[in-house]
Amino acid sequence: MLHMRVISPVEHTEAVRDLLLGEPGAAHVTVLPGIALKPPGDVVEADVTRESVDAVLGALCELGVDRSGGVTLEAIDTTLSKAADAAEEAAPGDPADAVIWDELVARTGDESRLSVSFQAFLTIACLLAAIGVITDSAVTVVGAMVLGPEFGPLAAIAVGAVLRRGDLVRRGAMALAVGFPLAMLITALAAVALDVTGLLSTATLDNVGQVDFIYKVGPFSFIVALLAGAAGMLALTSAKSASLVGVFISVTTVPAAAFASTALVEGRYGQAGGSALQLLVNLVGIVVAAIAVLIVSRRTGMSEGRLRWLSAR
Structure with missing residues (x-):
């Protein structure tokens, strides 16, 4: 209660x-x-x-x-x-x-802000993922997945789309549009520094068998993104918020962004392009699935009057 x-x-x-x-x-x-x-x-x-x-x-x-x-x-x-x-x-x-819609709007609104802490977490997560790629450590990559804060803005975009709240869509899109490029730029600069010190080389990216899922895009990439988006939104709308941790482990957004930066620095354009595509596929899949979950929830538990009121706030 x-x-x-x-x-x-x-x-x-x-x-x-x-x-x-x-x-x-x-x-x-x-x-x-x-x-x-x-x-x-x-x-x-x-x-x-x-x-x-x-x-x-x-x-x-x-x-x-x-x-x-x-x-x-x-x-x-x-x-x-x-x-x-x-x-x-x-x-x-x-x-x-x-589903407590006011709680959902407030929560996604707060977690989608482009703040210093959001940018710091996203950047650290990308740097961890880059180290995981360089060392071919799936454990480190998973840790970066858990640390990444990107689900908040993605959820805000989905909620804003369903409730016709342009402010939420803009806030979430701004956090992603600024947050990811900045984090990727810092990761690329870190890769340059590692390259200068000899800790990273083109040959290093030849032996990444444990984490090659990051840049190899296939049908299951989109399927996993859809499932993760649906599970994430169910966790947000229900009393099962602890399940979000499991969702983050399934999402390849942060590792893909980190790999794209690292591979680009080393001139591995094929891997960089695959990673960028993996990032896009995951972002789109998560939002699409989250919107679908919210539409079903809205139709089963919200009157048109309630929708109009939430849209007008």
């Missing part, structure tokens, strides 16, 4: 209270009159099942509480309550399958 705290203007408090009392998936409803100071109003709290949250948020937004007051949600790890158990039983569906 999630703990919901609503700061409600006095004129809306009765409607908010009645909404939560009438919601089968809500329990522990509490009204604290006049306790809110900024913005002023009453505080209404309740514990709401995950599968009921999105509908409740939609109703609160129709009342205008998001504009004149505020709504916050917090995860509850443990609840010992017969009332909470009854709410879970009464709420339709399974909590693991419930």
Whole structure:
């Protein structure tokens, strides 16, 4: 369950209270009159099942509480309550399958920003992948996959496309359009430095049998990208966010970017081109699959009114 705290203007408090009392998936409803100071109003709290949250948020937004007051949600790890158990039983569906669209928009928006930390993680991941290629170490390449932060912008593009939110699409596209070229440029400069010191040579890239999947593009490249994109978006929209780590291990975006930079420095244009194509195939496949998952989720659990409201935010 999630703990919901609503700061409600006095004129809306009765409607908010009645909404939560009438919601089968809500329990522990509490009204604290006049306790809110900024913005002023009453505080209404309740514990709401995950599968009921999105509908409740939609109703609160129709009342205008998001504009004149505020709504916050917090995860509850443990609840010992017969009332909470009854709410879970009464709420339709399974909590693991419930999509909280406002939470998804906020999460993808935050994780898709082109920030110093995003660029640092992406650059370090590319450098690790380059070292993995040079040493023919699949373990190091996998570590770079896990470290890469690129799924956030890809998810933002998918969410923005489905919810018709151009701001999310632009933010995610900007992070990728700036982040990858900059990380690849730094990786190329590092490859030049390694070449000067004798740690990297053209011959080094002849013996990369354990990581040749990075630049060898085939039908399974796109299939894996589709599966990874679908699994990643399912992990974001459900309560299974820990599964994202497994998704990252499947994605060849960061290693492909690193290999393209390294091979280009060494004049291995075939490998560089294959790596660049692998990067493109993975990026496109992930977004396409993520959009498909969101479309199915939207059609099964979102009204047109809710879609219009999310699109207008």
